[in-house]
Amino acid sequence: MKKLIFLLLFLFVLDANAQTATKEVYIFSYFKDNGQDGLHLAYSKNGLQWTALNDDQSFLTPEVSKDKLMRDPCIIRGADGLFHMVWTDSWTDKGIGYASSPDLLHWSEQQQLPVMAKEQGARNCWAPEITYDVSSKTYMIYWATTIDGRFPLIDSTSESKYNHRIYYITTKDFKTYTPTQLLFNPGYNCIDATIVPYGKRFVMVFKDETLNPVQKNIKIAYADKLTGPYSKPEGPITGNYWAEGPTTLRVGNKWIVYFDKYRDHQYGAVTSTDLKHWTDISDSVSFPKGTRHGTVFKIAEAGFSRLITK
Known part of the structure; x- marks a missing residue:
């Protein structure tokens, strides 16, 4: 009963905040199938029910890499007013895709x-x-890579001997970039990091990829600087299912972390007010059929009106 009451209160506050706090619309960028047809977008005005745009047809077809895929698309609105997107363009390439758009x-x-x-x-x-660092006016681009022999393979049963860590580069203009550096090494195989500012700190939400003993869940780490060092991970914040591809949204004082329940072929979500105590609200969220590993961002209502019209 207490859990039901909490959930009803959460939905009420979420809806009220969504209607009164801003005139923004939440946009979710995602891929379907294997990512071969490109970028998909959905929208929501309450953070719970998501509706596909463009009849769930692709907005952009992938053109780079040997595989020409557009998996895991991440979009942010830059300080320059442009939308900047990066994505996984191949299963095995040593690069990532990048493009920008005004609209x-x-x-x-x-x-x-x-x-x-x-x-x-x-x-x-x-x-x-x-992720954009306001204080230094710098963008950090980060991803997961396995480098053969670089780290001890603690989980000897890891799929295909993958042993990822998180790496990064920075840029101020998406023209010149710093050399690649290691960002995060929790001591085990990890992927799908997403980082957001929170007060004077940064919060990293990521997937623990350990197979033995099985984890396959979402955890959290913190840092005082965007480039780290990041703290010892806390969690997991997800339940007894395999989860990946987390992305975060703040609505009022509520955090929502969405994630791909990839073995169940559906999307899930948990919510918290303090990043410590989490409630599963997966039954309260809905996404377009086939949604896979996406990210959420906001656009102005005026921009959304132009987008949905076209």
């Missing part, structure tokens, strides 16, 4: 950023994301 409709020429080209043993570049 989510017209996109720049797609590029492949060769972020791990200098690492001979790098096997992949997965699930890149972008």
